[in-house]
Amino acid sequence: MKVPGGKLLRVILKYEGERIVSVKFAGDFFAYPEEAIESLEEKLAGVSVKQVRGIVESELEGVRLYGVDAKSIVKGVWEAFG
Amino acid sequence: MKCRFLDTGEHSAYWNMGLDESVLRHVSEGKSPPTLRFYRWKPPAVSIGYFQSLRREVDFDACYTQGVNIVRRLTGGGAVYHDRELTYSFIAAEDAVPDDILESYKLVCSGLIEGMKALGVKAEFAPLNDVVVAGRKVSGNAQTRRLDCVLQHGTVLLDVDVDRMFTLLKVPNEKIKGKVVSDVKARVTSLKGVLGREVPYDKASAAFKAGFAKALDLKLTDGSPTASELKLAKELECGKYSTLDWNDRR
Numbered sequence: 001m002k003v004p005g006g007k008l009l010r011v012i013l014k015y016e017g018e019r020i021v022s023v024k025f026a027g028d029f030f031a032y033p034e035e036a037i038e039s040l041e042e043k044l045a046g047v048s049v050k051q052v053r054g055i056v057e058s059e060l061e062g063v064r065l066y067g068v069d070a071k072s073i074v075k076g077v078w079e080a081f082g
Numbered sequence: 083m084k085c086r087f088l089d090t091g092e093h094s095a096y097w098n099m100g101l102d103e104s105v106l107r108h109v110s111e112g113k114s115p116p117t118l119r120f121y122r123w124k125p126p127a128v129s130i131g132y133f134q135s136l137r138r139e140v141d142f143d144a145c146y147t148q149g150v151n152i153v154r155r156l157t158g159g160g161a162v163y164h165d166r167e168l169t170y171s172f173i174a175a176e177d178a179v180p181d182d183i184l185e186s187y188k189l190v191c192s193g194l195i196e197g198m199k200a201l202g203v204k205a206e207f208a209p210l211n212d213v214v215v216a217g218r219k220v221s222g223n224a225q226t227r228r229l230d231c232v233l234q235h236g237t238v239l240l241d242v243d244v245d246r247m248f249t250l251l252k253v254p255n256e257k258i259k260g261k262v263v264s265d266v267k268a269r270v271t272s273l274k275g276v277l278g279r280e281v282p283y284d285k286a287s288a289a290f291k292a293g294f295a296k297a298l299d300l301k302l303t304d305g306s307p308t309a310s311e312l313k314l315a316k317e318l319e320c321g322k323y324s325t326l327d328w329n330d331r332r
Contacts, residue, residue, distance in 0.1 A: 010138065025133065026133055027134065029158055032183060034132055034158065066183065
């Protein structure tokens, strides 16, 4: 999906029903620190789609993001569920 | 600020990224001074951003056939084709630059703008991480903050071949590849494109070295990587940057 501002966010999602098996976020964005994205991916594994927004918002609090934001990540996961 | 200057010449993408990380680790441990490094890529290479998907961004087979290295950077941002360019890295304690990410990009990029001025090119900083001439990109930059240090590396295009670049990079939608290529041609230029003549590497190197010294107030001393830096660079080249584990991790 296109993130406002023009960067590209790819959501690579494996899911069963409403549960995330694994998710990865890919794109030409910047995150400081970078590990915050990896830690978010770990936290999202195994959770229900209903919990995504809360986890993304709390995990990314204070993380400096450029070219992507928490809102786009949540929307990206929801869209990837199809 | 006192700062070491390295010109490490032409190397593989794997060694180049290994040395950047090695210097970062040595600076972080207080074993090496702040460092401005210039370098080149042989063979040419595609580098991808920390978060990019290798197989979705890069045409693996085309790179292999054309002898182009592929490496994932320690820094975010987009895919870059490295060929006729000057590449730099600036590595220092994090407090050497403003805490604000945008301001710190601006500061380090001011070295490039100063260097371009000496070459007769009027360039400007374009947030977040580009340097442009009359609105067209001539330099892309990427920064990471790790281990209480800042590492910013970037490229100045001496010349650019957008068609060749797109034989190596994938676009999200193949059907509109022609439009993507023409958009990029309109948005990207090089020092040769701006000046209408080649800028030899040595001339560019001297201009940017002086440009960084002036803009960042660096007292530069020519140096070489230490034995310990070279040892770790080799380990990172072989054990990290040339491996599929690292390059294909997303």
